[in-house]
Amino acid sequence: xxxxxxxxxxxxxxxxxxxxxxxxxxxxxxxxxxxxxxxxxxxxxxxxxxxxxxxxxxxxxxxxxxxxxxxxxxxxxxxxxxxxxxxxxxxxxxxxxxxxxxxxxxxxxxxxxxxxxxxxxxxxxxxxxxxxxxxxxxxxxxxxxxxxxxxxxxxxxxxxxxxxxxxxxxxxxxxxxxxxxxxxxxxxxxxxxxxxxxxxxxxxxxxxxxxxxxxxxxxxxxxxxxxxxxxxxxxxxxxxxxxxxxxxxxxxxxxxxxxxxxxxxxxxxxxxxxxxxxxxxxxxxxxxxxxxxxxxxxxxxxxxxxxxxxxxxxxxxxxxxxxxxxxxxxxxxxxxxxxxxxxxxxxx
Amino acid sequence: xxxxxxxxxxxxxxxxxxxxxxxxxxxxxxxxxxxxxxxxxxxxxxxxxxxxxxxxxxxxxxxxxxxxxxxxxxxxxxxxxxxxxxxxxxxxxxxxxxxxxxxxxxxxxxxxxxxxxxxxxxxxxxxxxxxxxxxxxxxxxxxxxxxxxxxxxxxxxxxxxxxxxxxxxxxxxxxxxxxxxxxxxxxxxxxxxxxxxxxxxxxxxxxxxxxxxxxxxxxxxxxxxxxxxxxxxxxxxxxxxxxxxxxxxxxxxxxxxxxxxxxxxxxxxxx
Numbered sequence: 293x294x295x296x297x298x299x300x301x302x303x304x305x306x307x308x309x310x311x312x313x314x315x316x317x318x319x320x321x322x323x324x325x326x327x328x329x330x331x332x333x334x335x336x337x338x339x340x341x342x343x344x345x346x347x348x349x350x351x352x353x354x355x356x357x358x359x360x361x362x363x364x365x366x367x368x369x370x371x372x373x374x375x376x377x378x379x380x381x382x383x384x385x386x387x388x389x390x391x392x393x394x395x396x397x398x399x400x401x402x403x404x405x406x407x408x409x410x411x412x413x414x415x416x417x418x419x420x421x422x423x424x425x426x427x428x429x430x431x432x433x434x435x436x437x438x439x440x441x442x443x444x445x446x447x448x449x450x451x452x453x454x455x456x457x458x459x460x461x462x463x464x465x466x467x468x469x470x471x472x473x474x475x476x477x478x479x480x481x482x483x484x485x486x487x488x489x490x491x492x493x494x495x496x497x498x499x500x501x502x503x504x505x506x507x508x509x510x511x512x513x514x515x516x517x518x519x520x521x522x523x524x525x526x527x528x529x530x531x532x533x534x535x536x537x538x539x540x541x542x543x544x545x546x547x548x549x550x551x552x553x554x555x556x557x558x559x560x561x562x563x564x565x566x567x568x569x570x571x572x573x574x575x576x577x578x579x580x581x582x583x584x585x586x587x588x589x590x591x592x593x594x595x596x597x598x599x600x601x602x603x604x605x606x607x608x609x610x611x612x613x614x615x616x617x618x619x620x621x622x623x624x625x626x627x628x629x630x631x632x633x634x635x636x637x638x639x640x
Numbered sequence: 641x642x643x644x645x646x647x648x649x650x651x652x653x654x655x656x657x658x659x660x661x662x663x664x665x666x667x668x669x670x671x672x673x674x675x676x677x678x679x680x681x682x683x684x685x686x687x688x689x690x691x692x693x694x695x696x697x698x699x700x701x702x703x704x705x706x707x708x709x710x711x712x713x714x715x716x717x718x719x720x721x722x723x724x725x726x727x728x729x730x731x732x733x734x735x736x737x738x739x740x741x742x743x744x745x746x747x748x749x750x751x752x753x754x755x756x757x758x759x760x761x762x763x764x765x766x767x768x769x770x771x772x773x774x775x776x777x778x779x780x781x782x783x784x785x786x787x788x789x790x791x792x793x794x795x796x797x798x799x800x801x802x803x804x805x806x807x808x809x810x811x812x813x814x815x816x817x818x819x820x821x822x823x824x825x826x827x828x829x830x831x832x833x834x835x836x837x838x839x840x841x842x843x844x845x846x847x848x849x850x851x852x853x854x855x856x857x858x859x860x861x862x863x864x865x866x867x868x869x870x871x872x873x874x875x876x877x878x879x880x881x882x883x884x885x886x887x888x889x890x891x892x893x894x895x896x897x898x899x900x901x902x903x904x905x906x907x908x909x910x911x
Binding site for chain 1: 686689691711712714715716718719720721722723724728729730731732735736739740742743745775788791795801
């Protein structure tokens with residue numbers, strides 16, 4: 293049974309998926325991410341003279357605009373890019389490793405564990421006494437998750453074992469989060485936790501950036517380093533191993549990288565869904581289906597998407613502000629459905 | 641110029657999969673591994689690819705222990721194609737074949753001219769050049785198998801291990817793939833293939849190893865190894881033998897042999 297071969301019409305379409313197309317995509321997305329970071333700094337609720345604030349800041353004058361710029365807008369813009377890059381890259385790495393187009397950064401339970409860590413900090417009342425207690429709790433949760441995953445999956449080298457361990461961990465963390473909400477001493481605390489879980493970049497500080505940036509960069513490095521191993525894994529685990537891929541080392545780098553990048557992302561922003569799931573699907577037609585080729589473009593596209601969504605949240609100006617995670621899910625879910633339907637039609 | 645197994649035993653989860661395997665494989669030859677399901681054929685191939693470490697005994701490549709070599713060095717010398725590589729993503733045939741060059745590439749290095757040349761050679765040998773831009777889901781079974789074989793050949797290793805390469809193919813393409821594997825062995829590669837088709841194994845292989853219950857029960861030229869007694873005992877079949885028009889001897893599994901006991905689950909009990 294031969295599927296019909298789709299003929300490619302235009303010369304531009306023929307370039308899709310080639311290395312040169314990939315370079316163009318990376319350059320365009322990189323510039324877009326940069327432009328959106330600047331736009332994110334410029335756009336806010338109050339009318340704001342960005343150049344004047346910037347001049348104050350450079351001159352060392354602690355005016356109100358300078359403080360708003362440095363302590364509110366810059367961290368928010370930077371975190372949007374960092375969290376988005378982490379989600380996109382991790383989503384692409386997970387889909388490549390698990391050879392499953394429905395894998396997302398949360399599939400191994402790292403996001404749920406990070407959320408649980410933060411919720412426990414909320415619950416314990418530590419969040420009020422120390423502003424970084426919340427993200428630190430989230431990072432601790434992700435760290436525990438990574439250790440558990442590596443220990444549970446350590447006996448075999450199969451990806452199936454890792455998925456099963458992840459599903460178990462995810463359910464457990466979800467159940468414990470529900471328990472914390474259930475036992476919450478007052479409804480306001482529960483409400484605060486629920487809102488935090490929806491994901492947002494509002495009112496974050498430079499401390500958050502400083503905390504998560506190094507962890508994320510190490511995580512990105514680990515995941516980008518397994519690109520060619522992910523390519524080889526498309527042939528199956530045995531054949532990949534025969535090509536010199538160290539299966540255990542790849543799994544270790546993926547789990548640790550994802551825990552560092554997504555764990556610290558969830559820790560500072562809450563859960564922002566669908567970005568990591570959708571972005572790799574968006575990149576595949578442009579840069580080709582080879583998993584390694586999709587890593588960097590997916591990271592950049594994730595940054596673009598989260599930055600754009602976070603600008604959108606502020607432009608919509610609803611009261612209360614729409615949570616970023618709600619917006620990405622609202623936009624992402626229908627988009628994914630359309631994408632999957634179209635793919636099915638094309639592949640038959 | 642040999643790949644040697646010395647007194648190899650493999651035990652997984654307390655079950656003995658292979659035992660007492662002594663085998664000297666030579667380059668430039670096409671060896672077939674046959675045996676009933678569960679006899680340990682694939683495990684033996686995995687031992688040769690160093691994916692499974694023997695519980696006892698050892699495997700040496702030109703006198704050097706396989707376990708003492710680095711993963712990359714091993715990958716450059718022994719290419720393997722196992723089942724279960726559905727690829728999954730719509731990668732192009734060229735991208736798939738290029739994966740064979742991974743063991744030769746240094747970290748962060750690009751694709752060299754030598755790599756390009758090896759990929760082109762491999763695609764020419766398996767006749768997939770015209771499919772270079774096609775994506776995996778659009779390929780037919782034989783096109784996919786030839787693309788995967790090209791990937792394995794692109795490694796340009798001294799050894800080529802293949803697990804059931806012809807199981808999913810129609811007769812014409814089975815002959816193509818077997819001819820291709822034999823041609824690869826004539827170029828100096830040591831080819832080892834796990835096969836189910838005794839007739840094709842006998843026709844194309846220089847040597848056939850028969851596994852049964854984890855033991856190597858016969859090993860030699862096809863007509864020496866696949867005796868009537870062995871076919872009856874190991875496979876439960878009788879075979880027709882003869883000489884083809886071109887003078888080659890053939891062996892054709894023909895009927896279920898053995899007692900009523902062995903065929904009690906089938907409908908074709910000899911009366």
